[in-house]
Amino acid sequence: MASNKIKINDIARLAGVSATTVSHIFNKRDKKYRISPQTRQKVLSIAQQYSDQPHIRQCIIKANSTDTIGVIVPDMSNMFFSLFLHHLEASFRQKNIQLLITCSHYNRDVEIKVAQNLVERKVDAMIVVTSLDSDQFYVGINEHTPVLFFDRYLKDTTLPFITSEAIKSVSELIEPYAKQLDEFYFIGCDIQLTSIRARLEGFKQGLAKAGLTFKSDWLVSDDYCPNKGYQLLKMVHEKLGRLPRAIFTPSGNLLQEVLSYLVEVKVEPKHICLCSYDYNIHLDYSYYPVDAITQDYQSMAYTCVNVINKLIKFKELKSNAFLIEPQIIRHR
Structure with missing residues (x-):
């Protein structure tokens, strides 16, 4: 030749x-x-x-190529994942690519099994909200099927990930109220996850900027399961003999469960300050005013499509970390 x-x-x-x-x-x-x-x-x-x-x-x-992308989320009933999947499916459909969506139910063994099933179906790439502690399993898959982490990522991973910025936004969210209060509780779950740890770090920074010293008793956390937010707030209520003056929840699910408990005990809105990560339009009509951070689902979906397209074509990424800026919506 x-x-x-x-x-x-x-x-x-x-x-x-x-x-x-x-x-x-x-x-x-x-x-x-x-x-x-x-x-x-x-x-x-x-x-x-x-x-x-x-x-x-x-x-x-x-x-x-099969023109299919595998997606693993832990809980499709979670409003955040549902809204994200809505935008993600629409974005990929415009490129005639179909999503195969599976659910891990926060179970690591189930997650590994469904990931292996997606590989067997020869998906072109995978987008994963992982519950694993190590990226070793997905590094192996990535050798033949590109993997993109979403929302949650693993420390020091070499795999690309997309998540919302949290530290600065959470700090700005709670700082104005922390200046007026002498306590602020973090009702959270799964704080070992990088996304939740970033929200906790933003919470602590917001307190510090307001001149409020963080106390370990204000961090109330456990592994997540349905209704855990309700149970954690009830535990705090019983321990203090009153409700906290202010609460931050790092997810919409936990906020919903906290609100359920507040409705049950019939506390007046003026007696409690509520802030949360993950805005939902229903908060516009809530009896309890909640300031919340809304994630840019559309930008996150577009970024996923662009990154996956580059991964499939073996194009080099300038960075493996993609942080999407959220917005603060205030109701107080």
């Missing part, structure tokens, strides 16, 4: 077929033009020998 760069005509000659046939195979038109599976396999096997050349590797990837 005159050049080291192999061309479609070269692969066609080596396979004993026409260049048009190779083009149909590379562009997934082989079934439309009734090209036999044997011919397809022969062409791709020859192309694989030259997969070190980027343009050939791209052709192989396109020929083998």
Whole structure:
């Protein structure tokens, strides 16, 4: 060959077929033009020998793509994940890519199993809200199927991740109220997760900026399960003999459960200050005013699409961390 760069005509000659046939195979038109599976396999096997050349590797990837992306979330009933999935599905649909959405139910064994199932279905890439403590499992998958972490990420991971900024926004959210109070409780769960730890760090910084010294008793946390926010607030109520003067919850689910307890004990809105991460439009009509941080679902979805597109095409990412700016919505 005159050049080291192999061309479609070269692969066609080596396979004993026409260049048009190779083009149909590379562009997934082989079934439309009734090209036999044997011919397809022969062409791709020859192309694989030259997969070190980027343009050939791209052709192989396109020929083998399933136009599906696997998504793993822990809880589809969680409003945050539901809204995110709504925007994510719409964004990928515009590119004629289908999502295969699975749920881990916060169970690590289930998460590993559903991830393996997605690999067996030959998804082109995976977007994962993980509950694992290490990225080792997904680093292995990433060798053949690109993996993008969403919302939660693992410390020191080399895999790319997308999440909302939390430290600065949470600090700004609570600071004005911390200046007026002598206590502020953090009712949270799963604080070992990086996303929750960032919200806790923002909470502490907001207190410090307001001149309020954080006390360990104000951090009330446990592993998450349904209705845990209700149980944690009830425990604090019984321990103090009164309700806290101010509460921050790091997620919408926990806020909903806290509100459920407040309604049950019939506390007056003026007697408690509520702040939370994860705004929901229902808060606009809540009996209890809640200042909340709303995440930019649309930007997060678009960023996921762009990053996945680059990962599939083996394009280099300038950074593996993508932090999306949220907004504060005040009701007080």
